[in-house]
Amino acid sequence: xxxxxxxxxxxxxxxxxxxxxxxxxxxxxxxxxxxxxxxxxxxxxxxxxxxxxxxxxxxxxxxxxxxxxxxxxxxxxxxxxxxxxxxxxxxxxxxxxxxxxxxxxxxxxxxxxxxxxxxxxxxxxxxxxxxxxxxxxxxxxxxxxxxxxxxxxxxxxxxxxxxxxxxxxxxxxxxxxxxxxxxxxxxxxxxxx
Numbered sequence: 001x002x003x004x005x006x007x008x009x010x011x012x013x014x015x016x017x018x019x020x021x022x023x024x025x026x027x028x029x030x031x032x033x034x035x036x037x038x039x040x041x042x043x044x045x046x047x048x049x050x051x052x053x054x055x056x057x058x059x060x061x062x063x064x065x066x067x068x069x070x071x072x073x074x075x076x077x078x079x080x081x082x083x084x085x086x087x088x089x090x091x092x093x094x095x096x097x098x099x100x101x102x103x104x105x106x107x108x109x110x111x112x113x114x115x116x117x118x119x120x121x122x123x124x125x126x127x128x129x130x131x132x133x134x135x136x137x138x139x140x141x142x143x144x145x146x147x148x149x150x151x152x153x154x155x156x157x158x159x160x161x162x163x164x165x166x167x168x169x170x171x172x173x174x175x176x177x178x179x180x181x182x183x184x185x186x187x188x189x190x191x192x193x
Contacts (some may be wrong), residue, residue: 096134101125133177141176141187143169152176154186161192168192 049057060188093132101183105121112118133139148155159170176187 023083091136094135095129098125098129098132101128137180138184139178141178141183142177143187143189146168146173148189148191152178152183152187153189156188157190158193159190165192 089169102125105118108121109118109179140178143149144154146169148169153169153176156173161168161170166167170192172187173190174185177184
């Protein structure tokens with residue numbers, strides 16, 4: 001029994017020691033936490049920038065952002081101008097061979113006496129030009145014999161043509177063209193009264 005008692009006493013002593021150790025550890029941790037908090041608060045107070053420093057930082061950020069936006073705006077304007085300048089580059093490249101054909105036709109007209117061959121050459125150049133326009137989705141406005149349409153046509157004269165041709169386009173002085181559904185150039189027409 002003495003042996004049993006001593007083992008019981010040993011267990012109790014171990015438990016008490018363990019509890020005491022746990023309490024000490026808890027107190028130590030609490031003290032460390034408090035000292036860390038105090039240190040952090042002290043650090044925050046000393047590290048926190050003054051109002052003037054904060055204003056200087058925000059002013060710097062504002063000026064940098066303003067300069068960055070200004071550079072963006074200038075770059076965008078330059079890119080748009082480049083797009084406008086180069087946007088029709090493909091169309092001009094398609095027209096240049098027609099210009100070459102016209103130069104050859106003029107040179108041939110000075111050398112040749114065959115009027116029929118010259119006319120055929122002119123018609124070929126015209127067909128080539130029309131095919132370039134068609135590839136670019138540019139179409140001529142067909143208007144002769146149709147009712148006057150102010151959205152596509154511009155009346156340059158009125159002609160007394162009788163009741164049956166009143167409001168109809170009698171003649172086209174200058175052809176108009178459309179790019180898709182957008183009018184590039186209004187047709188100049190003579191309208192019957």
